[in-house]
Amino acid sequence: MTAIRLTVGQALVRFLAAQRTERDGTRHRLIEGCFGIFGHGNVAGLGQGLLEAELAPDPEAGPRYLQGRNEQAMVHAAVAFARTRNRMSALACTSSVGPGATNMVTGAALATINRLPVLLLPGDVFATRVADPVLQQLEQPGSQDISVNDAFRPVSRFFDRIWRPEQLPSALLAAMRVLTDPAETGAVTLALPQDVQAEAHDWPAELFRERVWHIPRTPPDPVAVARAAEVIRSARRPLIVAGGGVIYSAAAEALRSFAGLFGIPVGQTQAGKGSMRSDDPLCAGAIGATGTTAANQLAARADVVIGIGTRWTDFTTASRTVFAEPGVRFVNINVASFDAAKQSGVAVVADARAALEALAGALTGWSAEPAYRARAAELAARWQATVEAAYTARHEPLPAQAEVIGVVNEVSGERDVVLCAAGSMPGDLHKLWRTRDPGGYHVEYGYSCMGYEIAGGLGAKLAAPDREVFVLVGDGSYLMMATELVTAVQEGIKLVVVCVDNHGFASIGNLSESVGSQRFGTSYRFRGPDGRLDGGYLPVDLAANAASLGVDVLRAQTIEEFRLALVKARASDRTTLVHIETDPLQAAPPSDAWWDVPVAEVAELATTRGARTAYEEAKQRQRPYL
Numbered sequence: 103m104t105a106i107r108l109t110v111g112q113a114l115v116r117f118l119a120a121q122r123t124e125r126d127g128t129r130h131r132l133i134e135g136c137f138g139i140f141g142h143g144n145v146a147g148l149g150q151g152l153l154e155a156e157l158a159p160d161p162e163a164g165p166r167y168l169q170g171r172n173e174q175a176m177v178h179a180a181v182a183f184a185r186t187r188n189r190m191s192a193l194a195c196t197s198s199v200g201p202g203a204t205n206m207v208t209g210a211a212l213a214t215i216n217r218l219p220v221l222l223l224p225g226d227v228f229a230t231r232v233a234d235p236v237l238q239q240l241e242q243p244g245s246q247d248i249s250v251n252d253a254f255r256p257v258s259r260f261f262d263r264i265w266r267p268e269q270l271p272s273a274l275l276a277a278m279r280v281l282t283d284p285a286e287t288g289a290v291t292l293a294l295p296q297d298v299q300a301e302a303h304d305w306p307a308e309l310f311r312e313r314v315w316h317i318p319r320t321p322p323d324p325v326a327v328a329r330a331a332e333v334i335r336s337a338r339r340p341l342i343v344a345g346g347g348v349i350y351s352a353a354a355e356a357l358r359s360f361a362g363l364f365g366i367p368v369g370q371t372q373a374g375k376g377s378m379r380s381d382d383p384l385c386a387g388a389i390g391a392t393g394t395t396a397a398n399q400l401a402a403r404a405d406v407v408i409g410i411g412t413r414w415t416d417f418t419t420a421s422r423t424v425f426a427e428p429g430v431r432f433v434n435i436n437v438a439s440f441d442a443a444k445q446s447g448v449a450v451v452a453d454a455r456a457a458l459e460a461l462a463g464a465l466t467g468w469s470a471e472p473a474y475r476a477r478a479a480e481l482a483a484r485w486q487a488t489v490e491a492a493y494t495a496r497h498e499p500l501p502a503q504a505e506v507i508g509v510v511n512e513v514s515g516e517r518d519v520v521l522c523a524a525g526s527m528p529g530d531l532h533k534l535w536r537t538r539d540p541g542g543y544h545v546e547y548g549y550s551c552m553g554y555e556i557a558g559g560l561g562a563k564l565a566a567p568d569r570e571v572f573v574l575v576g577d578g579s580y581l582m583m584a585t586e587l588v589t590a591v592q593e594g595i596k597l598v599v600v601c602v603d604n605h606g607f608a609s610i611g612n613l614s615e616s617v618g619s620q621r622f623g624t625s626y627r628f629r630g631p632d633g634r635l636d637g638g639y640l641p642v643d644l645a646a647n648a649a650s651l652g653v654d655v656l657r658a659q660t661i662e663e664f665r666l667a668l669v670k671a672r673a674s675d676r677t678t679l680v681h682i683e684t685d686p687l688q689a690a691p692p693s694d695a696w697w698d699v700p701v702a703e704v705a706e707l708a709t710t711r712g713a714r715t716a717y718e719e720a721k722q723r724q725r726p727y728l
């Protein structure tokens with residue numbers, strides 16, 4: 103057996119360079135790059151390994167090193183990269199020990215919730231403990247084998263700590279398996295004690311051979327398909343709910359033909375919104391708390407609901423109120439049995455595309471009534487008219503956010519990407535964005551993490567340099583994490599960033615008002631003479647802030663100026679931020695959907711008491727779907 107003597111850091115880099123994925127006969131590099139911020143916990147170990155790979159004659163000797171500004175942002179960028187690549191390729195992120203590592207914990211949770219692969223390589227405390235406590239070590243009086251990295255355990259799909267070099271091969275194989283498993287994927291964390299990273303070991307040569315991780319299209323159990331078909335055949339008003347699984351499985355075309363063949367309208371979750379073009383007459387658009395009137399009215403009377411690749415979040419079900427038909431039944435197509443079993447559904451555990459094809463066979467000869475199909479098309483057309491009116495509302499003196507969305511939709515091309523994560527924008531986009539391409543709608547709403555936007559845009563553009571990426575970011579999210587603008591400038595990665603400034607949290611302000619809390623603490627204002635945060639607006643100039651980071655900036659006062667600026671930004675080859683102020687009180691058109699946010703049961707405030715009465719009324723419509 104040939105042995106190759108390398109440090110743990112060097113071996114890790116070499117191993118990652120040799121990993122491939124394959125689906126439908128096409129191969130990809132599994133780990134294309136590695137974001138990193140160095141400190142004493144990774145500079146001499148993994149950092150040294152990455153340096154040797156960068157200097158090697160073979161350009162693919164290791165994943166390309168990318169320098170991040172904030173460890174959380176690195177993970178966001180990596181997650182967006184994997185999402186854009188439909189999980190066929192991913193990135194790694196390396197950090198030092200302590201704060202660098204724990205900065206990645208939020209990103210790990212985001213990856214795991216969204217079922218997106220990311221490989222996290224935080225540095226860890228000394229395995230040998232010779233000079234404990236090392237700088238930034240949090241000591242636990244009751245245990246010496248706990249470090250802050252244990253915080254990754256509940257938010258990772260796989261976690262291991264490499265106390266000895268000999269553990270590395272089995273940890274790496276387990277890590278790759280989880281990264282490439284469609285049902286299990288998420289954050290995969292290998293904690294790397296600082297001393298072990300630099301330790302040399304004789305590795306078997308075969309550790310570094312090219313390895314292909316085949317991503318299966320798991321076929322459904324024929325008996326499950328027959329059961330599902332029987333339920334669907336009994337339906338008079340069937341409805342499909344398309345989730346992110348449709349996109350990850352590249353099943354959009356299969357969905358379009360399935361829906362068309364059987365006359366079943368389609369509602370979409372946030373992650374599944376790109377799954378159908380919005381001009382398809384069977385596309386009812388967004389469903390649930392931020393849904394369209396079309397999808398929500400169909401949902402209210404649907405007798406069979408076919409969920410595809412969805413995990414049925416409270417936004418999708420409007421906190422279990424949107425499916426109101428007594429006796430409504432669910433069929434759940436999902437790669438994860440965990441999700442397939444939800445809502446007491448008939449479970450079809452399979453790849454979305456494989457299941458749709460099998461189910462189409464089992465439904466031959468059946469279809470929904472033509473009148474039902476016509477009704478769905480009519481509801482969809484009515485919603486599209488609502489969208490058009492919102493896009494062109496010409497609200498004064500400040501435009502409404504919906505008008506901004508309208509202009510971005512109009513200026514962007516067929517394959518361009520709109521990207522967002524938190525605030526009032528995701529809900530508005532869910533309702534109003536006109537979709538064209540499965541990869542064109544990228545809203546991170548699993549964790550809805552403020553600060554994902556710019557970092558996510560960077561990752562998306564890194565994954566798809568041939569697409570324009572429009573990042574929509576609120577002033578709150580911008581202030582939380584605009585740091586990766588610097589990385590975009592450094593790498594020459596072009597983004598169009600639309601900063602929608604409404605002086606605070608429009609989303610939570612509206613929510614606060616609806617629960618009787620009077621928009622408390624949601625606006626960016628000075629402390630006034632009464633001691634409350636109700637003075638004038640803070641003089642924050644986000645456009646100037648962006649310019650200081652090295653990006654081009656365009657300021658728009660009106661919707662016309664905004665359109666011109668956006669056209670210019672799209673044509674430019676440099677990252678450009680377009681700044682516009684909008685009216686936080688102009689909400690998107692309603693669809694009468696509810697979201698369960700419990701209101702104080704007793705209160706001094708009359709506003710809260712009023713909201714509680716409304717809450718108790720709304721709660722009556724909540725169903726268990728047992």
Ligand SMILES: Cc1ncc(C[n+]2csc(CCOP(=O)(O)OP(=O)(O)O)c2C)c(N)n1
Nearest residue numbers: 524525526552576577578579606607608609
């Ligand atoms: C990291 C994080 N902290 C807090 C929240 C809760 N939250 C959701 S939206 C929001 C306000 C976002 O403000 P902004 O980006 O300006 O968007 P707007 O609501 O004004 O549209 C907050 C605080 C969150 N989603 N993520």
Ligand SMILES: [Mg+2]
Nearest residue numbers: 576577578606
């Ligand atoms: Mg705001």
